Amino acid sequence: MNLNNVIFIMGVSGCGKSTIAQLLSKKLDIPFFDGDDFHPQSNIDKMSSGVPLNDDDRHGWLVTLNELAKRQLEDSNCIIVCSALKKSYREILNRGIQNQVKWIHLAGSFDQILGRLNKRENHFMSSNLLQSQFDTLEAPENAFVVNIGLNPEDIVEKIANKIKMKSEFGLFGLGVMGKSLSRNLAQKGFKISVFNREEKGTEEDVAINFKKAYKELETTQAYSDIEAFVNSLQTPRRIMLMVNAGKITDLVIKDLIPFLSDGDILIDGGNSNYLKTKDRYDYLKSKQINFIGVGVSGGEQGALIGPSIMPGGNKETYNLIKPYLESIAAKDANNLPCCTYIGEEGSGHFVKMVHNGIEYVEMQLLAEVYTILKAMGNNPDEIANILESWKAEADSYLLGITIDILRKKDGDDWLVNKIVDKAGNKGTGNWTTIATAQLGAPSTLIASALFARYTSFYKEERLWASKNFNINPSSLHLDLQDVLNAYQFARIINHYQGIKLISEAGRTYNWELNLSEIARIWTNGCIIKSDFMVELIPILKTDDNILKHATIINKLKALKPSINKVVSQCILNELTASCLSESVNFLNAYTISNSSANIIQAQRDYFGAHTYQRIDDDTGKFHHTNWN
Known part of the structure; x- marks a missing residue:
């Protein structure tokens, strides 16, 4: 069963969020809610008097919208309009539903939006507060950005195409483990894209035939062309590599890089050497690509029904893939996922x-x-x-x-x-x-x-x-x-x-x-x-x-x-x-309290003057003897 999603449409006041949300709601046939309708009276009074809201003012409002989203997601998809200008605000809105949230950022220039804002009537927010919103805005890293210069119908069409066509997670390599993990992700309701190379006469239509073989892959997009596979994914792209460790991993990374964008995430799910993971992390960082090394244990069956997962790398990057990995992981006796952030660099592959x-x-x-x-x-x-x-x-x-x-x-x-x-x-x-x-x-x-x-x-x-x-x-x-x-x-x-x-x-x-x-x-x-x-x-x-x-x-x-x-x-x-x-x-x-290592240390001192310590010398001083 597919998970429901909430589409948060964000941007500064006057960018057209409500208009776009109404049109998108009709096109997708899902309900929408205007975040402004959920402000407490104290916030409305404050803004009406020309005073900007501070973080404390917004906190309760953001929690209310998060709770609204959670209630709606129990039954259907929905759209929520909210300025969500700061990263910390979006984190509150995302809380507990990260893997069900899609962000749309309506972006425009100050002058462009000021002109629109001055034409509005009977709104509690005056145009002189617009600069404070631009000053507050922290551009999101993982949102679909749409320029408001387009007409509303074109904006809605772009958003609808993005939401309908883009997968949220990619699997590169359909060996035994890759196939099992793909089915596991699909069973959890994630829309995925899968890729496998083709070899004429030996391996043909691997991805397409795999998709046809399992009902849960009905909405999965299957590819044998790398560029098409990469372009089928939402940004930042999340691509899990399920290929043989060693040179093949490096060759795959080399093939993918031309089609990736800044902030995309490559996840190495193979049994790679932890030192190579560190090298790949540093190399990809220089190209503004994020890299996570993930140990996966459980074999073919475990990968399908729930493996143990050991991710290592940058923690902020891990948080962007955490919902996917935790969803497919096995559960312990307390129903917690058998997946936890291990640590930096190649620690996941080391463990x-x-x-x-x-x-x-x-x-x-x-x-x-x-x-x-x-x-x-x-x-x-x-x-x-x-x-x-x-x-x-x-x-x-x-x-x-x-x-x-x-x-x-x-x-x-x-x-x-x-x-x-x-x-x-x-x-x-x-x-x-x-x-x-x-x-x-x-x-x-x-x-x-x-x-x-x-x-x-x-x-x-x-x-x-x-x-x-x-x-x-x-x-x-x-x-x-x-x-x-x-x-x-x-x-x-x-x-x-x-x-x-x-x-x-x-x-x-x-x-x-x-x-x-x-x-x-x-x-x-x-x-x-x-x-x-x-x-x-x-x-x-x-x-x-x-x-x-x-x-x-x-x-x-x-x-x-x-x-x-x-x-x-x-x-x-x-x-x-x-x-x-x-x-x-x-x-x-x-x-043993007293081992034979004293003989070894004496031998080392005899032929190499490596020195030794004495049990009757509490200073820890090192001694050397002329044994001849």
């Missing part, structure tokens, strides 16, 4: 990158659990049943889909048994590992999960090695509760490391990140949503280090004997459990 790093580990841990349960003599159906029983204590999206995967049959066998054991990746795990090294944060599990995938890819070498090293994993005898406990232990460490990495990036790049809010938007719509993520929301309100929280400390203490047992048995029985093993190794290293 999405770390989300993917946490995802790598969660997937690897489930793969290791599968290996352990298989070594205990269980077939895929039995493993699925065991994992199903874990939902009460450790439910998550990835646990749920793993259960479905294990139950899927292909003929007489389980499909998982027929899948080649080579895990691919698209680069985000690699970027996260590089980032954690650059920032000096010990996200060791993400690196372990990444290298486990890399190792898996050497299938031919592994086949050769399995014959020549004679390492044959033997059956395991473990308590199922211990396996669950080990899994929960490793997941806590994974979330600590991922969140800590985000926190370190925030400090390094001066991003003001709200970690609790980030956890909240990860509670639905995304790949790493889980019951544990919900637990982290209040914890992260008090500290960015979840290992300082009493609840987490007590959990890890209770779970540690189990992971010690599981990891040691895996090693003794020659079974790989890289992330389970690394999680306990990390906590052992993290919690």
Whole structure:
């Protein structure tokens, strides 16, 4: 169902707002209201005495018009005439209905309007107040501007054509995610334009055929020509790029720039590197084009029914696209959108990158659990049943889909048994590992999960090695509760490391990140949503280090004997459990009061004169020794 819209016709007194509104009301067959009719008597008396209204005078009047708009929007479209001269006034009028407001600015010169004003009779506002209106006027950035020099019928025709023909949001790229997001936006009532390139003989009429395939896209405009696509959008144009990260994104931006105008907004919804997002932001800023990097998680289905969305960039620019992103996002337990402003520059893509790093580990841990349960003599159906029983204590999206995967049959066998054991990746795990090294944060599990995938890819070498090293994993005898406990232990460490990495990036790049809010938007719509993520929301309100929280400390203490047992048995029985093993190794290293790093520092001083500090010197002075 399409959302209703309110058309605010603005401009200084005497520009013809009421006349145009009446004509437009008849043409579009929708009601109109003159804002002047809603002034309190105190405002009318003040203006009649020749005294300009101040902001306090106008505030209550603007709130009244906002409430009028909200009431009307429940049933129909409408037109409201209001001078709305200041940006702050328009913000009050927009409040709560931003994505349903269309602004029309009737503009003219002082002399032009003064001549008109002097011809009016029986109006409470005298012509000597006109200069104060021009002095007050702050030209809107996102309004359709019409010159009042045209005759009224032509003005109305231009406005009607603008409102009818222009889409409010554009999607560039109709891959899996682009198509799902387009349908999501259309289902929420937004009028959109979609674009996809054409390749003769291979990809033809992609956008048009996509529009024809879904009823909700009936009012969508479909294009294969970039200029026509850009021109179909209201200004400032809001264009979301759903293309492959890397050089393709830069090529698309290059193709779009000639057709864009100052103030237009490009939104990169792909898995771009956060450093490239910063570069693109700076480059486009020099061309007066706004740029927002948006992380989108949830896959094809999530993008359609509600993903988790992580936008980063200039906050004022974000506010211009906020209604669209929040409308299509998943909703949390309190029905709030799983979309929040992350921070400046490439922070949105950074947070999405770390989300993917946490995802790598969660997937690897489930793969290791599968290996352990298989070594205990269980077939895929039995493993699925065991994992199903874990939902009460450790439910998550990835646990749920793993259960479905294990139950899927292909003929007489389980499909998982027929899948080649080579895990691919698209680069985000690699970027996260590089980032954690650059920032000096010990996200060791993400690196372990990444290298486990890399190792898996050497299938031919592994086949050769399995014959020549004679390492044959033997059956395991473990308590199922211990396996669950080990899994929960490793997941806590994974979330600590991922969140800590985000926190370190925030400090390094001066991003003001709200970690609790980030956890909240990860509670639905995304790949790493889980019951544990919900637990982290209040914890992260008090500290960015979840290992300082009493609840987490007590959990890890209770779970540690189990992971010690599981990891040691895996090693003794020659079974790989890289992330389970690394999680306990990390906590052992993290919690030891006196580590072996003193040896390393002595070695560094020996060969490189890098100096060291002494435990018996409270001054913090650095020392050097001639070790020979």
